[in-house]
Amino acid sequence: MKLSIIIPVFNEINCIEIFTNNLKNVFINENVEYIFINDGSNDGSEKWLESYIKKQPEENNKFVNLTKNTGKGNALHEGLKICTGDHILFQDSDLELDTKDSLEMYQILKKDNSIKCVFGSRYLAGKLKSNKNYFNEFVGKINSLFFNILFFQSLSDVHCGVKIISREVIKKINLTIKDYGFEIDLASQMAKNNFDIFEYGVSYYARSFKEGKKITWIDGIKTYYYLFKTRFVDNELSIQVSILFSIAYMMYIGSHFSMGAGKLLMILITFIIGLFIGLKRKAASSSLIYLFCYVGSLFSKGNGKIYTVVLGFIIGIYLSKKISALIGKTTKNKFIHFFV
Numbered sequence: 001m002k003l004s005i006i007i008p009v010f011n012e013i014n015c016i017e018i019f020t021n022n023l024k025n026v027f028i029n030e031n032v033e034y035i036f037i038n039d040g041s042n043d044g045s046e047k048w049l050e051s052y053i054k055k056q057p058e059e060n061n062k063f064v065n066l067t068k069n070t071g072k073g074n075a076l077h078e079g080l081k082i083c084t085g086d087h088i089l090f091q092d093s094d095l096e097l098d099t100k101d102s103l104e105m106y107q108i109l110k111k112d113n114s115i116k117c118v119f120g121s122r123y124l125a126g127k128l129k130s131n132k133n134y135f136n137e138f139v140g141k142i143n144s145l146f147f148n149i150l151f152f153q154s155l156s157d158v159h160c161g162v163k164i165i166s167r168e169v170i171k172k173i174n175l176t177i178k179d180y181g182f183e184i185d186l187a188s189q190m191a192k193n194n195f196d197i198f199e200y201g202v203s204y205y206a207r208s209f210k211e212g213k214k215i216t217w218i219d220g221i222k223t224y225y226y227l228f229k230t231r232f233v234d235n236e237l238s239i240q241v242s243i244l245f246s247i248a249y250m251m252y253i254g255s256h257f258s259m260g261a262g263k264l265l266m267i268l269i270t271f272i273i274g275l276f277i278g279l280k281r282k283a284a285s286s287s288l289i290y291l292f293c294y295v296g297s298l299f300s301k302g303n304g305k306i307y308t309v310v311l312g313f314i315i316g317i318y319l320s321k322k323i324s325a326l327i328g329k330t331t332k333n334k335f336i337h338f339f340v
Helices: 016-026 045-055 072-082 099-111 134-151 167-172 182-192 217-233 237-254 260-280 283-297 302-330 334-339
Strands: 003-009 032-039 061-066 087-091 117-121 162-166 198-201
Touching (some): 003 016, 003 072, 016 045, 016 099, 032 045, 032 072, 045 061, 061 072, 072 182, 099 117, 134 217, 162 167, 162 182, 217 260, 237 260, 237 283, 260 283, 283 302
Parallel strands (some): 003 032, 003 087, 117 198
Antiparallel strands (some): 087 162, 117 162
16 A cells, blocks of 8 residues: 655745654655655755755655745645555645654554545644644634534534545545645535545644744635635536525525514525525425425414424425435436436
């Protein structure tokens, strides 16, 4: 079994030698392919990497030199183009993460073939941690919470810079984001394709900006853009149709309750509900939800109507889930699966 370690490097001259020695010592007994990607460094990292690679007689060292800084995601994409391992480890080179944890994560995959992906987590208990910016930690946890809500997951740390994935998974997902949003793109693709994501607690020694930390508040804002993009935009056409259809009928239902500001609030709430229904149910099966909401509205008047509509909504959700599962097992017709 062979492991490819893809290592993006941008202006890490103060720690790249220590990191590289640590990494090689930790994985000394493993069949490893090391892929260093210089992402437009201008502090001497490029020259150090070139010199280091020339001194290594092994064929398991590869070096890609990007003349411009295009972002971590693009560097990782370049590494994916040339890696040959059965598993791929994405490893930051800034010494914030302990390479010993990376080896432990790899050994988990080697022991259990059913596990295809392990994400490192800086927030799970059991490892050493030194954090110099609690605001960044707070934002990171909020971002992970939003990701979990949007993708129905339970990750504690979507942004951690160490992740290991089998080649089998990489072949089945479609990664498109090539900057800081790579972490979101990877996790969202895993979730959309129903791959289980396992997490492993890792040590974390946070750097300050003076020490070379590069993530800023702008990257934090971009996260929410990428969360929206990967969840609501980067979907197959059938999902897009379902989202629009579900939003329309749920907002129509919401418009029939309350008046004035209360009505606007109800429309907003049903808009959000429609978004999530559209993500989980195709247009035809979600029509059952609207149908039962309508039927429920016929059995009461005034304020009591909302209770029968909610009951119809619950029944519709249950039946649409059962029908979708049944059709998924009984037919592979693409036209039917577009709507159900």
